[in-house]
Each structure stands twice: as C-alpha cells, then as structure tokens.
Amino acid sequence: MLEVKALARLPMLQPTSFSVPAGECGVIMGRSGAGKSVLARAITDLDPNEGDVLWRGQSRNAMPAPEWRRLVAYVPAESGWWAERVSDHFAFPGDAEALLEEVGLPAEAMHWLVARTSSGERQRLALARALAMQPQALVLDEPTSALDSESREKVEALLRRLLKEGKALLLITHDVAQARRLGQRFWRMEAGVLTPLLEPG
C-alpha cells in the first residue's frame, strides 16, 4: 500500500492524506495548475515538503531519497533528457528493449537521437526508462497525453500488467474514459485540496 500522510507544500498543496493499495490504480483529476504535479513532486521528495509517504510501511523520510525514488517512481508529464542518444539514458540498454516493445516502440529506438524523437515517442521512452528500474509503485503524470489511440492502448495494457504484478499506480489524467478504464479510486484536486470522488468526471 502506498500511503500519503499529511503531505503538504504550502501554499500550493494543503495537507493531504490518502492511500492506494498494491495492485490498484488511484486516479487524480483536476484542472491544470490545481496542484496535481505539486503533489506528485512532493511524493517523490523533489521539492521541500511536510509530511510523509510510506510504501508497505517503509517511511520515505527514513530512507535516502534516491532509494525511495527507485521504489516509488515518478514519470513527469514533460520528460528530461541529458544526452544525445536514447540508449545513454538507460543503465542497461540491452535489458530494456523488451520494455520498448511493450510501449509500442521498436527495439532500435534505443539508438535514436533524442532530438529527432516526437513528444509521443519521448513520453513512452520516459515510461520505459522509469520501468527499467523495476519500481514497486508508479506515479504517472499524463502518461498518454501525446499518444495516438493504438499506442495508448499498448501503454494501458502495460499498466494493467503492472497492476496484476501487485504494483500500486497513481495516475494523473485529464482523460475521464482512461480514468474509468484503469482506476479503482478517484480524487479531484482543486486549489491544492484533494477530495475523494465516487467516480471520475
């Protein structure tokens, strides 16, 4: 279970508590600027924040941040790249080729130049890059916003496989239909306050 306990980053994020059991997908909806990304960044400790987050009872605050981020991976809406080739962004490029196929990219995408990729390709590469660390829980910010329906279905199938493996998923999305397809629990974020919803939309 991923447990968020009184997590806050004032004034953008009011104290927030909720949990997502292993094998389930929690969905956060809400307008741009409502504080969804602030929450995701706070969960992975990217900004100074109050409160704590636990994975299977292990406290984030009690472990080094890099270790926590490998356990609970966050894939932001905009991915960052620091080298020219895609393969330079993977610790073990050979092992990650299966993941590329699962997100609908050819294995040779590993040798592409980042500057020549489309935003949809980068979105899937960033997801594969995060999954290559084999995290236990995932926080995904708009993971399919730049994808066509075929690629989106591939990514959703991959996410379902992860859920079946007992991983917890926290999905930030504007896509109500996607929220219905994947989610078990729903929240709305508004002006830094998270409120539970009975169903999406």
Add this chain to the structure above:
Amino acid sequence: MGYISLSYWAVAASALLFVITAALALLFEMGLARSLGWVAARMVAQLLLVGLVLKFIFTATNGWVTLAAASVMAGMAMREVVRRQQRPLAGAWRWLPGPASLLLVGVLALLYALLVVIRPEPWHAPRQLLPIFGMILGNSMTGITLGLNAITEAITRERPAIEARLLLGCTRWQAVRPFAGRALRMALTPIMNAMAAAGIISLPGMMTGQILAGAPPVEAVKYQLMIMFLIAGVVGLASLAAMAGSIWRLTDERHRLRPDRFAAAES
C-alpha cells in the same frame, strides 16, 4: 640589451584599433560602446597606478607592504568574481563558493609556487610574489566565473534533465555530473586554448613581455612553462572547488534541486 623604452605616444597609438572597434559598436548601436570605453579607461588608470605602487613596493622590500598589496589584489579579484556571477546565490552565500575558492586555492598555489618552485630570497620578495599572484588570481577569476555561470545556468535551464536523473535514483552529485563536466570544460577552455596555441600560434603574453624587455628566450620559455602549468592547475582546482560549493548549496541532503537559493528568488 635590445630594450626599447616605449614613449607614451606609442602607447596611445596602440589603442587606435580598439578605438575603431568602440566607434563601430557605437555606430551599429550594439550597446557595447559604453562598457568598452569604461573597461579601457579603467585599465589605463589601474595599470598606471599599479606601476607607481609597484615602484614603491619594490623599493620598500618589506613583507607587510607586500602582504597588504597582495590582500588588495585578492579582494579586488574576489569582488570581480561576485560581480560577474550571472546567477548569484542568495545572502552571504554569494561570497562563498566562487570568491572563497579563489582566495583559498589562489593562496595555496602562490605559496607552493614560491616555496617549492621558484624559491626566491626572501621567499616573499615582491618582484616574484606579486606578478605570480596576479596571474594566478586573474586566470582563476576567469575560470571560476565561466565554470560557475555554466553550472548555475545548467541547474536553471536543464532542471528537467537533472530532475529526471534524480528520479532515476541518482544522488545529487551523480545527477549534475554530465553538466558539471561541461562546465569544467568551459572553465578550462581559455587556458587549454592558450596552452595549445603557445609558441605556435601566439607567443604568450608574459614571454612576449620578457623577450621584448631583453631576457634570453630560453629563460623566458622556462618561466612561461612554469606559469602555464601553475595557472592550468590552479584554474582547474579553483573552478572545481567553486562549482562543488555551488552545487552543494543548490541541492540539499534529500537530493533535490533548490533553485530557491538563488538570489533572484529572494525578491
């Protein structure tokens, strides 16, 4: 000796090309003329003054007078490093990584040069100490400024890339490493260019001066080699120290970026 004393007219004539540059800058409204003029006027005043001061110090041969002169030089260089930071740190930290590294590494390198390499008698003889210290300070100042500006620019503009590395489980040092490498290369570029060009494309300034003033070429070369090695070492160490301090301050123990610690974030 083939030493030709320069008249002040000759010095003024040498400025002609520079004046043309400034005039062109003014003509094309490149917004550069004012700073060019200011820099030139300052250089003339500084050098004339320094000539007089050096004359006094060399005749005084008093260790305390030399120390005072060296302190003034170090203070000016430190101030220049602070002023040339494009993205200074907030509060007193503005003075810490860059200027502190300049002072610390500069003084250590000076002592090493005097006590181990040159060994003048006495060790603090102003004729050796002051020019060497000046070259150390001037070059480190450039290196530190380039290195700091490159690393702080990377931390600002490449934030998504650095945070992507943090999110993949990198420590703060690992996360900035690719950018730190590029910044160090930037800091060392002027001295590496000077080393590559030395003797083939250009005669280094100090050697030119010595030869023009009548020293035997091989003696001038030996001094130049010593100076180049000292400078390259000191520029590398000082820029590394300044960059490390700046990275340390712009990240925290939870391995996250802290751009809120830039001075701009204060206002």
